[in-house]
Amino acid sequence: MVRVRSKRIYSSMVFALLILSVSSSDVPVNEEEEADRISALPGQPKVSFQQFSGYVTVNHAVGRALFYWLTEATHDPLSKPLVVWLNGGPGCSSVAYGASEEIGPFRVNKNATGLYLNRFSWNTAANLLFLETPAGVGFSYSNRSGDLFDTGDRRTSEDSLKFLIRWMDRFARYKNREVYLTGESYAGHYVPQLARQIMTYNAKSKHPINLKGIMVGNAVTDNYYDNLGTVTYWWSHAMISDKTFHELMHTCDFRRQKESNECESLYSYAMDQEFGNIDQYNIYAPPCNLNSDGTFSSATTRHSMRLPHRPQHPILGQLSGYDPCTEKYAEVYYNRPDVQRVLHANVTKIPYKWTACSEILNRNWNDTAVSVLPIYRDMIAAGLRIWVFSGDVDSVVPVTATRYSLAQLKLATKISWYPWYVKKQVGGWTEVYEGVTFATVRGAGHEVPLFKPRAALQLFKSFLKGEPLPKS
Numbered sequence: 001m002v003r004v005r006s007k008r009i010y011s012s013m014v015f016a017l018l019i020l021s022v023s024s025s026d027v028p029v030n031e032e033e034e035a036d037r038i039s040a041l042p043g044q045p046k047v048s049f050q051q052f053s054g055y056v057t058v059n060h061a062v063g064r065a066l067f068y069w070l071t072e073a074t075h076d077p078l079s080k081p082l083v084v085w086l087n088g089g090p091g092c093s094s095v096a097y098g099a100s101e102e103i104g105p106f107r108v109n110k111n112a113t114g115l116y117l118n119r120f121s122w123n124t125a126a127n128l129l130f131l132e133t134p135a136g137v138g139f140s141y142s143n144r145s146g147d148l149f150d151t152g153d154r155r156t157s158e159d160s161l162k163f164l165i166r167w168m169d170r171f172a173r174y175k176n177r178e179v180y181l182t183g184e185s186y187a188g189h190y191v192p193q194l195a196r197q198i199m200t201y202n203a204k205s206k207h208p209i210n211l212k213g214i215m216v217g218n219a220v221t222d223n224y225y226d227n228l229g230t231v232t233y234w235w236s237h238a239m240i241s242d243k244t245f246h247e248l249m250h251t252c253d254f255r256r257q258k259e260s261n262e263c264e265s266l267y268s269y270a271m272d273q274e275f276g277n278i279d280q281y282n283i284y285a286p287p288c289n290l291n292s293d294g295t296f297s298s299a300t301t302r303h304s305m306r307l308p309h310r311p312q313h314p315i316l317g318q319l320s321g322y323d324p325c326t327e328k329y330a331e332v333y334y335n336r337p338d339v340q341r342v343l344h345a346n347v348t349k350i351p352y353k354w355t356a357c358s359e360i361l362n363r364n365w366n367d368t369a370v371s372v373l374p375i376y377r378d379m380i381a382a383g384l385r386i387w388v389f390s391g392d393v394d395s396v397v398p399v400t401a402t403r404y405s406l407a408q409l410k411l412a413t414k415i416s417w418y419p420w421y422v423k424k425q426v427g428g429w430t431e432v433y434e435g436v437t438f439a440t441v442r443g444a445g446h447e448v449p450l451f452k453p454r455a456a457l458q459l460f461k462s463f464l465k466g467e468p469l470p471k472s
Contacts, residue, residue, distance in 0.1 A: 033168050035344075042338050043114020044106065049074050049123060054344040056170070058135075058162040063143030066163045067345060069095055069130045070171075071105050071123045081178035081212070081464065083126040084164070086133060086194075088186025088220065090156075090368075091361035092370070093138035093354075094130040095334065098183070101326040102449035103456070104128065110325075112332035120453035124462050129167075133160050136361045138334075138354060139345040145350050148360050152367025157193035161201060164194075164209065175207065180385075180464070181214045185397060185446065188219025192375040199382055213385025215463050218397040220403040222371040227365065228253035229401030237283060239395060240270045257368065280395045282445025288325040326450070327356045364367075375410055380409075380435035387437045387463045391444030391451060392428070399440055411435055420469035427455040430469045439469060 036054035040046075051067040059429035073080040085098040100108055103122040106115040122128055132138035134156040136148040168175045179198075181191045191214050202208035220226060231252075235245035244266065259267070271280075279287040333339055334354045340346045346354070379386055388406060392400035411433035419426045420439065428440040441448045441455050449456035462469050 030170075030172070036170075038342055041106070041115060041342050042336065043109070045115065045117055047074075047105065049077065049105070049119075052171075055139075055347070056163050056166045058159040058166070059142075062147065062154055063141075064147060064159065066159060067095075067132045067137065067139035068163070068167065069343070070097055070127065071099070071121075072127045074105075074124050075122075077127050078173070080126050081180055082129060082174050083122065083180045083182055084129045084131060084194075086131055086160075086181070086183035086187040086190045088184060088188070088190065089137070089357050089362055090134075090186045090189075090365050091137055091358040092185075093132050093356055095138050096327055096330045096356035097447060099128075099130045099169075100330045100333075102447050103460075104130065108326065108329040108333045110329060112329050112336070115333075118453070120449070120457045122449075122457065124457070125461050125464060127174075127177075131160065131163060134165070134361070135159070136358050137459075139340075139343075139350070141348060141350050143348070148358070149364045150366060151361060152365055153189055153193055153369050154367050156190060157197045159191070160194045161197040164198070165201070168209070176210055178212045180208050180212055182216065184217040184219065184448070186220050188216050188221050188397070189372055191216050191219075192372045192379065193369070194382065195379055196375050199378070205306045211384065213387070213463070213466075214379065215389070215460075215466055216388040217389045218391055218394050218399075218446050219258075219388060219402065220397055221394060221402065222373055222408065223257065224255045224371075224410065225400040225404035226397065227252070228270070229404040230395070230398055230416075233395055233398035233400045234270065236400070237395065239278075239283065240274045244270050244274060255370075257370070279445070281447065282391075282393050282451060283395050284393050284443075285445060285451070288328065316388045371405075373405065376409060376436070385463070385466055386435060387439065387459075389439045389441060389448060389459060390427075391446060391448040392442060393444065393451075395447040396446050402438070406433075406436065406438055409433075412434065415468055418471060421472050422455045422458045422470070424472075427452070427458060427469070432468055437463075 033052060036052040038051040038053055050072045051070065053067070055065040055067055057063070057065045085094050085103060087094040089095045098104060100106065104341055105118055105121040105123050107118050109116060134140065134143040134151050136151065142148065181193045182193055195211060195214050198209050198211045202211070231245065231248050234240045235242070246261070248266050248270070251266055252259055277287065279285050331354070334345075340354075342385070342439040376386065388402060392399045392401045413431060413433055415432035417429060417431045419428070420430050426442055428442045430437065430439040432438075439459060441452050441459065444452040448459075458471065
């Protein structure tokens, strides 16, 4: 069943008035766009930029539709590129993470009563398109319930391409715009795989998508090197004992999709007995102990997802400027009926609550590439701009994993390793290769823009310009 949109009939005079009354950016819109316009979200501060959200059906036969949220650039959006952001998991929402606690213009307040501005939002430099993919993530849905138990990399990339083509039919003013694909974590698969789909599509299409580049952070890249780099990071950061490290190295076959029971037992022992009550996504930050009902839990619980987004542990205190419970606020806010109404979301009345991550999808992910490094070689050959960055205090997809993986590309060095700066402080370190720029972000966890928003914005601006990160 195809999504039902409420019928909106505009006389030519009324529609002309709507066009004249848009924000100061004076961007022309059509009737289909207008139906997706967000006037203002509940509790939202006033902004000058335009917002749109809604659904694009990617499979009419089964009624599979993906939800998006577009926040246009704060200044001169017609001259700015389109940046697509994807979150990973697999099964996690780009609305929950990318839009609401990382690169989007708004943050959800602690009571989930409203929003406040993120002064380091990436829409100061580009038009941001947050896509919840695949179906089953966030507000995206399928009327064939079996889709939630039978999905993976291939369908995600195919549906995401269909989304982008059909979305551009709706938003025709973006058809020739420069496009960049960005994301983090398991989007280390989504982003290159979507880039490959676009390159294949462009080779046959009379109306190619103007894909210019990709940027991924703390990205799942290659099974073997990711696993090797993760265990090495745990040991080098004193999270596990020498004994456990050596047992893991000798027992586990890091090339396997599913490890042996003996190896899994070692992983469990390391996490349960040696890690302690830490946030694995930033090993030096306080974890969150806030339950979905707003109460505090004294018991330690842990997501059993393949890449758990953020384990829940008893709180250890606060770091200045960082709130470890932001995703909980988002889950309250985006389940509010008035918020969903303004977002044009949940129009089919999905029989489950909106969640930041779908454990059903994660547990039933049945198609995952062993490595995306072959796609990197294709993207390099095609001349795409490729940046890879790592927050260096993430233990889930750590910097060591990324460095091991990228080393397999055996790229020549153009600009040797150097510290890069933001506000006269070292933001991280970087090296520029023939075809790929690699950068670390000092003191950032898995969600780099959450922990180091100023540095992340500098990284993003340098990426868009195609210029090396500043040396001072």
